[in-house]
Amino acid sequence: xxxxxxxxxxxxxxxxxxxxxxxxxxxxxxxxxxxxxxxxxxxxxxxxxxxxxxxxxxxxxxxxxxxxxxxxxxxxxxxxxxxxxxxxxxxxxxxxxxxxxxxxxxxxxxxxxxxxxxxxxxxxxxxxxxxxxxxxxxxxxxxxxxxxxxxxxxxxxxxxxxxxxxxxxxxxxxxxxxxxxxxxxxxxxxxxxxxxxxxxxxxxxxxxxxxxxxxxxxxxxxxxxxxxxxxxxxxxxxxxxxxxxxxxxxxxxxxxxxxxxxxxxxxxxxxxxxxxxxxxxxxxxxxxxxxxxxxxxxxxxxxxxxxxxxx
Amino acid sequence: xxxxxxxxxxxxxxxxxxxxxxxxxxxxxxxxxxxxxxxxxxxxxxxxxxxxxxxxxxxxxxxxxxxxxxxxxxxxxxxxxxxxxxxxxxxxxxxxxxxxxxxxxxxxxxxxxxxxxxxxxxxxxxxxxxxxxxxxxxxxxxxxxxxxxxxxxxxxxxxxxxxxxxxxxxxxxxxxxxxxxxxxxxxxxxxxxxxxxxxxxxxxxxxxxxxxxxxxxxxxxxxxxxxxxxxxxxxxxxxxxxxxxxx
Ligand SMILES: Nc1ncnc2c1ncn2[C@@H]1O[C@H](COP(=O)(O)OP(=O)(O)OP(=O)(O)O)[C@@H](O)[C@H]1O
Ligand SMILES: [Mg+2]
Numbered sequence: 001x002x003x004x005x006x007x008x009x010x011x012x013x014x015x016x017x018x019x020x021x022x023x024x025x026x027x028x029x030x031x032x033x034x035x036x037x038x039x040x041x042x043x044x045x046x047x048x049x050x051x052x053x054x055x056x057x058x059x060x061x062x063x064x065x066x067x068x069x070x071x072x073x074x075x076x077x078x079x080x081x082x083x084x085x086x087x088x089x090x091x092x093x094x095x096x097x098x099x100x101x102x103x104x105x106x107x108x109x110x111x112x113x114x115x116x117x118x119x120x121x122x123x124x125x126x127x128x129x130x131x132x133x134x135x136x137x138x139x140x141x142x143x144x145x146x147x148x149x150x151x152x153x154x155x156x157x158x159x160x161x162x163x164x165x166x167x168x169x170x171x172x173x174x175x176x177x178x179x180x181x182x183x184x185x186x187x188x189x190x191x192x193x194x195x196x197x198x199x200x201x202x203x204x205x206x207x208x209x210x211x212x213x214x215x216x217x218x219x220x221x222x223x224x225x226x227x228x229x230x231x232x233x234x235x236x237x238x239x240x241x242x243x244x245x246x247x248x249x250x251x252x253x254x255x256x257x258x259x260x261x262x263x264x265x266x267x268x269x270x271x272x273x274x275x276x277x278x279x280x281x282x283x284x285x286x287x288x289x290x291x292x293x294x295x296x297x298x299x300x301x302x303x304x305x306x307x308x309x310x311x
Numbered sequence: 312x313x314x315x316x317x318x319x320x321x322x323x324x325x326x327x328x329x330x331x332x333x334x335x336x337x338x339x340x341x342x343x344x345x346x347x348x349x350x351x352x353x354x355x356x357x358x359x360x361x362x363x364x365x366x367x368x369x370x371x372x373x374x375x376x377x378x379x380x381x382x383x384x385x386x387x388x389x390x391x392x393x394x395x396x397x398x399x400x401x402x403x404x405x406x407x408x409x410x411x412x413x414x415x416x417x418x419x420x421x422x423x424x425x426x427x428x429x430x431x432x433x434x435x436x437x438x439x440x441x442x443x444x445x446x447x448x449x450x451x452x453x454x455x456x457x458x459x460x461x462x463x464x465x466x467x468x469x470x471x472x473x474x475x476x477x478x479x480x481x482x483x484x485x486x487x488x489x490x491x492x493x494x495x496x497x498x499x500x501x502x503x504x505x506x507x508x509x510x511x512x513x514x515x516x517x518x519x520x521x522x523x524x525x526x527x528x529x530x531x532x533x534x535x536x537x538x539x540x541x542x543x544x545x546x547x548x549x550x551x552x553x554x555x556x557x558x
Contacts, residue, residue, distance in 0.1 A: 103365060188402035192464070194363055196415040196471060197392030206418070207404055 040286070047283030050276045056284070060242065064264060065273040069281050074246055075159075075239070075254035076288065080228045082163035082250075083170065087227075088220055090167070091174030098175070099182045100204055120172035124232040131165030131237035132157075153251055160250040162238035170227040177219020181212035214303025218296045225292035229285055231258040241267070257285040312357060312394075312475055312505065317371035319352050319361060326352040327529045330371070334475070339497060339506045341516035341537065344526035345552065350509045353526065354477050357507065358394035359387035376474070392419060395473035399480040401460035403452035403467075408444050411452040411463055415471035430470055438466035439496050458489025465496065476500070478508040482515070494519050513553060517541055525549045 058068035094112065102109030140155035147153075154160070185208050193203040209216075231239075240253040241263055247254040261281050268274040312334040319326045327349035334340050334357075342350045352361065359380060361367045373380045380390045392415075403411050412431040421427055431448075435441040440462040444455070452463050461481060468476060478497070482490040490512075497519045500506060510516050516523050517537060524534035525548070533546045544550045 186402070188398060188400055189404060191360065191363070191398065192402040192404065192467075193414070193418075195358065195360060195391055195396040195398075196418065196467065197388055198414075198418045199388050202418045206414070211405055 043279060043282050043286055046276070046279030047281075050280030051283060055277075055280055059244075060277075063269060064242065064277070065268065065270055066277075069257065069260060069277075069284060071243055071246055072255040072257045072260040072281065073284060073288075076228060076257045076285070078159060078247065078254060079163055079166065079234070079256060080224060082159065083166040083227055084220075084224050086164055086167035087170045087174050087223070091171050091220075092178050092216060094171075094175045095178035095182060096204060096209075099179055100200065100208070116172045116175050119168070120176070124169060124230055125235075127165055127169045127233040128236045130168075131161055131233060135161040135164055136237060156251070157236065157238040157253055158251040159238055159247050159254045162234040162254070165233045165237045166227045166230060169230065169233050170223040173223035173226070174220050177223065178212070178216045181215025181219065182208060184215060185211045214299055218300045218303075221292050221296040221299070225289045225296070228292070229258045229289055231256070231262060234259065257281055257288070261285065312376075312507075313372075313374045314353075314357070315372045315374075317353070317356060317373060318369070319349070319356050320368045321364070322366045325529060327356075327526075327531075330531045332524060332531055332534055334505055334507055335522065336505050337502050338522060339501050339508060339520040340534075341520035341523045342507065342509045342526060343511070343513060343516050343523060343552070344532075346511075348526040349529045350526050351479050353531075354396075354479050354507060354509055357475070357477055358396055359390050360396060362387050392471060393473055394475040394477060395468035395471065396477045397461070397464050397468055397479070397481045399483055401457065401464050401484070403455070403460050403463050405451065405453055407449045408452045408455070408463060409448040412466050412470045415467060419471060434466040434470035437469050437500070438462045439492060439499070440466055456489070458485050458492060461485060461489070461493060462496065465493075473504065475505040475507065478506065480509050480511060483511060490515075513541070525552060527552070 055068040056073065057070050059071050060069065061067035094116075098109055098112060102112075136155060136157060140161065143154040144150055144152055189207050189211060190203055193207045194200075198206070234256060238253050239256050239259045241259075243253060243255055261278060264274045264278040264281060314330055314332050314334075317330040318328045330353060332340075342353065344350055355361045356369055357373060357380075361369060369381060371381075375390065375393060379385070380394075404414060406414070409431055412434050413427050416427050416430055421430075432441065432445075435444060440459060443459060444463075447454075452460065455463060461484075465476075465478075465481070481497075482493040485493065494515055497506060497508060501519070501521070508516075508519065520537045522534060523537040523540040525532045525540065525544075525546075527548050532548050533540065533544065535545070540549065541553055544553065
């Protein structure tokens with residue numbers, strides 16, 4: 001008993017470990033912040049001067065050593081919208097099935113969950129290859145054979161296949177975020193709705209989804225903003241090095257900001273002259289991503305306030 | 312309503328067994344008994360809310376107006392439109408006060424705005440909440456106090472004009488004043504619709520109910536006139552419980 005008794009003194013300290021831990025953790029915070037500041041600062045300072053109205057609205061000129069990035073902005077926005085249009089309904093529907101209809105022991109549900117988490121771990125270049133092999137060489141070819149007499153119309157890299165490839169890449173995140181948001185809806189709310197004679201479908205549409213919407217939107221926007229900057233999945237499936245026109249059909253190729261950065265950095269005949277453009281393009285991509293993330297933060301803070309009122 | 316040979320199991324575990332009880336029309340039946348004796352389970356089997364819990368099996372018969380609610384081809388959704396329920400923890404939807412009460416009407420397919428408005432007002436008056444909220448109907452139901460939220464849930468249940476209202480410890484999370492309001496409300500509703508109310512508070516049971524049933528370890532030990540159950544219980548277990556010797 002006496003061995004376990006605490007020392008009978010008050011002066012001094014027994015918390016050396018605490019202080020060391022605090023130093024180490026604070027150190028890593030500072031390190032990460034510093035890297036972030038350097039990275040963002042470099043891009044912002046380097047790109048700020050390039051960021052003119054002309055840069056945002058004109059097409060590249062003179063072998064990409066002058067002009068702007070409008071076609072790449074246009075392509076990225078179109079790609080992102082189409083990807084969202086494809087990924088969000090499918091992802092939300094999958095999550096609703098998993099949370100509301102599949103029992104936890106169901107084989108199918110377990111299979112879907114395993115597939116989703118494995119999908120999330122696949123390197124993005126593999127998605128690109130998959131898009132090439134599946135969408136272009138298989139689905140697109142088949143469409144051409146049936147509808148266009150074998151003329152390559154959809155059996156080639158284009159906006160549609162790139163969007164769908166990116167959609168598959170973002171799908172797991174959408175599913176997981178939606179599932180979490182739905183599971184966070186208190187059981188009492190569902191019970192309240194069911195007890196009033198609501199069907200399962202009415203309960204999901206009128207109570208569960210509105211309550212989960214903040215979480216779904218936040219997760220979805222983060223997933224989409226991640227996907228918007230991806231290059232590997234669109235490399236083989238539709239992105240173009242340079243295009244003299246804007247894409248106007250689903251089967252047109254397109255330019256994208258992420259790929260444009262790569263092109264400017266590696267394919268330019270005159271690296272010094274493209275450097276400001278390179279910085280400017282990276283900055284535009286960062287700003288687009290930032291805007292999406294800001295939207296997510298804004299939605300999250302709004303739903304937080306809303307649920308605090310509930311408590 | 313009437314239950315015969317009612318048994319409910321959670322997986323292998325028997326929660327209530329062989330319950331026979333008549334719930335008299337337009338009366339208040341109070342259910343008392345120690346924690347875990349199966350009161351909520353019984354209550355939830357009267358509107359088929361147990362169906363929403365995985366692994367539950369129900370055997371026996373429950374009749375609503377002579378119709379078996381566990382009969383073949385019976386849709387639990389339709390049962391719940393006639394047998395409403397108020398829960399222990401108030402659970403207003405994160406919607407406006409008005410929309411909370413209108414919810415049951417809307418899901419039942421009611422469209423006419425003036426009819427809905429009228430039914431909402433009537434339900435809120437019925438639940439003794441109208442005067443407190445009539446100027447703030449578009450505000451969120453979550454902004455109300457705990458007692459008001461619970462009365463909002465009662466109004467929500469009353470709006471669809473159920474024949475039976477089930478209340479599972481509706482006041483157990485409320486302060487004495489809010490509790491008194493709920494009790495007054497139940498007393499006022501007596502004679503208008505059938506109410507089954509679970510309570511841990513014996514004064515409450517004595518105050519609001521005409522009949523009282525005592526559950527113990529999954530069995531309905533006795534049921535009778537409230538005055539009789541509290542003054543001259545037939546069973547020894549009932550007497551021990553109401554005199555505070557256990558539970
Ligand atoms: N979802 C469930 N799964 C498994 N067992 C359950 C479940 N719900 C209740 N039970 C069990 O069934 C028995 C009866 O529970 P019930 O909730 O009906 O009791 P109660 O009388 O309402 O108690 P309380 O007064 O604490 O509310 C308890 O032993 C409980 O553990
Ligand atoms: Mg209970």
